[in-house]
Amino acid sequence: MPHSVDYIKRLADKHGRGLESLLPILENVYLDRHIISEDAMVEIARELDVSAAKVFGTATFYSFLETEKCGKYVIRVCKTITCMMHGKNQIIKEIEELLKIKLGETTPDGLFTLKETNCLGHCHKGPAMLINDTPYTELTPEKVREIINQYRVTAQKSAS
């Protein structure tokens, strides 16, 4: 983990040092690092002149602000009613088999994390999921295989 001091200073310069900037800064940290670590929170507390516990309390309230390391791509499958009715369990099973991980886990290569989430707002096109910020709807096992494959290819390309 790169030292957070200068990094958080830069983020505070960018977003501001008032408490109103706390969520934007936390989101930014997560976006960059796929985790909001202890040491990042300490630096945020320093920059915003609040207690570290306060930063922790706010961060843990929001389900997208992860305090444990996530993969490059976080898959969030909607588990709310209509997606459930339209077979989200089948989708999760498919992804678990594809990635060889269980719900809540991250692939050993650090590429994918699989999670469930509450209503994504695509109830007319369930089952739905987000991969990072991008929504995918009307999922079928075939479609999921295709999508995951695309991400794998993209990741490989950017690696080489």
Next chain:
Amino acid sequence: MKEGLKRLDLIFKNEHDCEVILEKSLERSNDELIEDLISSGLKGRGGAGFPTGLKWKLSAEAEGKEKYVICNADEGEPGTFKDREILSSVPHKVLTGMAICGRIIGSQKGFIYLRGEYKFLIPELQKVIDGFHELLDKLDLNFRVEIFVGAGAYICGEETALFESMEGHRGEPRNKPPFPTDAGYRNGPTVINNVETLAHTYSILKYGPEKFKDLGVKDSRGSKVFSVSGDTPIPGIYELEFGMTLQKFVDDFGDGDAKAVQVGGAAGFCVPRKKFDKTVIGYKGKLTGTSLPTGGSMMIFNSSRSMYNVLHNYLDFFVEESCGQCTPCRVGTQQLLLGIEAVKRGDKSSQYLEELLELAETMRVTAKCGLGQSVANSFSSIVENFREEMIY
């Protein structure tokens, strides 16, 4: 063949008259504009149904150095997706409403609180905002709109929780009073409106209050955008007139086997088939039967669905999404969930459902905010109407 429900296109009509509407409106006095809004009968489309004109009036009269206009786009209610559609297809209507509101209440600062799940909308939305800012500059109206992105918390759709969130806190609802019109974001007088409400103001400003008022029924004027999902062959977004019965709705949208409709999402009511006829969609005011307000979520369940599973899913949702600060909601949601599980397993007798119904009623009358108060809606309506499904 029966005549179907009239499909409207007030909101989604492809029209781009922001400049004309703004110019025309800016020439009129604040009082005139508020009067139009009030006489249109427009009420908040987030579900609570507070008269929009009155809300703007109160904020205009409130004293405060900094005032704010906030568009609540934290659309998290299960079964609701209309705001996403409005923000992607007619964002300029929302922005126009915000700018006029800013002029009326004396605010230079607007925010769109966009739920984290809708981040993918930002690039397009930001472009529209940038263009809109240019228009405002041209018209010499000092008003700016900024997007604030949520981070995954249903409760932030509650207006005071939303302010807390924007201020860098946990999204925990505040005690009311004070109300947002007096002390909202950063304690400034704040108008906070649902996306759809703001989009409607565009039409009212453009066509005048009469056209809007002519639609709908007493106490529930205008059109409403419905998010239709569940067991329907035609899920999607529909703009319909207020005042329809659920029977008519199901005739149009059901799959012929509808046994229940959940009106208003997990926080709303579940209406069984036998009450379709007597249930009217609209705000308060007795019509032919029960009148149900809604943020626009309509979920249809056919006879293949277990209402136990439906309720279990809702309660699971509430246990996770309760902010946790007040006792009835934090602990009550957990007890309802564990309670129906225990009855289903046979660990508790079916009599326990009565205790749970009492608990739900206690939550309704004692919880701090709308979330905890409304858990009773779905719980009681499902348990009372589908009691046997809870037990066997």
Next chain:
Amino acid sequence: MNEQVNLKIDNLSVSVDAGTTILAAARKVNIRIPTLCHHEDLCVAGNCRVCVVEQVGVDRLQPACAIPVSEGMEIHTNTMKVRNARKQIIELLISEHRAECTTCYKNGKCELQQLSNEYIVGENGFIPLVPLKGYTIDEFSPSIIKDDSKCIRCQRCVRTCDQIQSIGALTVAHKGGEMKVSTFFDKPMYEVVCTNCGQCVNRCPTGALTEKTYINDVWKAIDNPDKYVVVQTAPAVRIALGEALDMDPGEIVTGKMVAALRRLGFNAVLDTDWSADLTIIEEGNELLQRLKRVLKDKDPNVKIPMTTSCSPGWIKYIEHTFPDFLEHLSTAKSPQQMFGALAKTFYANKIGVDPASMVSVSVMPCTAKKFEANRPEMHASGYQDVDFVVTTRELAMMIKQAGIDFLSLPDDDFDSIMGESSGASVIFGATGGVMEAALRTVYEVVTGREIPFDGLNVMPVRGMENVREATIKIEGALPEWDFLEGVEVKTCVAHGLSNAKKVMESVKNGASDYHFIEIMACPGGCLGGGGQPLPTSPEIRQKRADAIYREDAGKKIRKSHENPEIVQIYEEFLVEPLGHKSHELLHTSYSPRNRY
């Protein structure tokens, strides 16, 4: 005059100031509405919902603690709807609480238990949630135990830590069913910025936050015939102990306390007041030396303002929060630790006891003193200077355990040579007291005359104002102190760490030019300490303060330097203030700690 609002509560007409809550209005007509998350020292939360009442014309019940009265309002506090709702809310709280009352440290003093009793919560409650979840009991801190399984999420502790103390060691984390009171990353309390002040303990309605008790260690020592057990009692204990033993706030029980300690079996009953006088001599002289080196010698390495160092909560706070200002702290140890260092040296020698077999116990109004006694800095005697610290509350428990009828005890006197005290030491227990005591001595050292306040009462530094300032002009300085002639000595007193923070920030940014600052970590000073009897409120603290100043006024000796046993120890052992022995035993320094 404020606008008056008229309303009816349970059909009784009430007229109160606009802005008053329903709860406060009801109290005015002697209607008690139950509360849990409400606390007089804290902002409104409206979380627990136990205080709900019925308002005529409103369907939902209203939280009495959070809703201001309005004209014509009609409130009913005792309807079927209200009783049922309250009972269910209490049942819900019990379902997430490890309700093992008979074995709980707070048994009999728990507010949830009290309500459960009032509402006759039977066995058919809800499904117990505690066994379904993991929970932690954090026992690592020498001062405070945090037991999550007893927490009812009222957030009094979080508000205390944040608003009264500006520490922020505690927060609310996660949400929904997972929501809990937590430290940063849920670390043990001793690893985070907690100052051990115990204000959270004072306000926790249940057994979720309690002091770590050393009662059994003390009993063991007393029971051991090979141990010589000495006990010291802090100034603020004697004016509050009675509250934990069925007496009213504000009763002075010094004599009974001494008698009780003797009956408990301590070998020597001595007084922290004595070492408080000693602290004044050392700290007062240190102040004068600092002033000399700054004002006369122009020594850039010497720091003023000097701040007091008696309050261990304050010490830990400055170590965490203002580490650059540690050199401003007086090097004088607290009275507890001065006593401890001398008990196992001077005193042990005097009475012919091997310090290795001596057990030094202190009774303190404070939880942070437990931490202080365990500091590595505090082994000046070659042993741990103070072995066990018990709070005022724990002493009351010991008295009960021993079957002593406290109210009927005859008054008794402290043992001699570390038991005599002046009125100046008594007032250590109140905010401003150390300042006043120091001024009484310092002014006289410099001018040879008594401080020019009526009856030696330095009124400007007394009271409960958050931050108080007083300027004392030196006139007629003795030749040795001529550099102080005409100098206006600027002093400042702050209590509660949020006020300390404000003062230190003004020092940091150069907005103030104080010479001497007194800081006490707790509201009201030690009399409002984290180890004092429950409950606490501004009214109770005021009564304790009144008692302290009464005790001072009744003392024959009012100035620390006139305490004969202080004169004696300098003649026989210490030789002179700030001398070699003092340096070795009575002074120390502190080191920076993690800021977050």
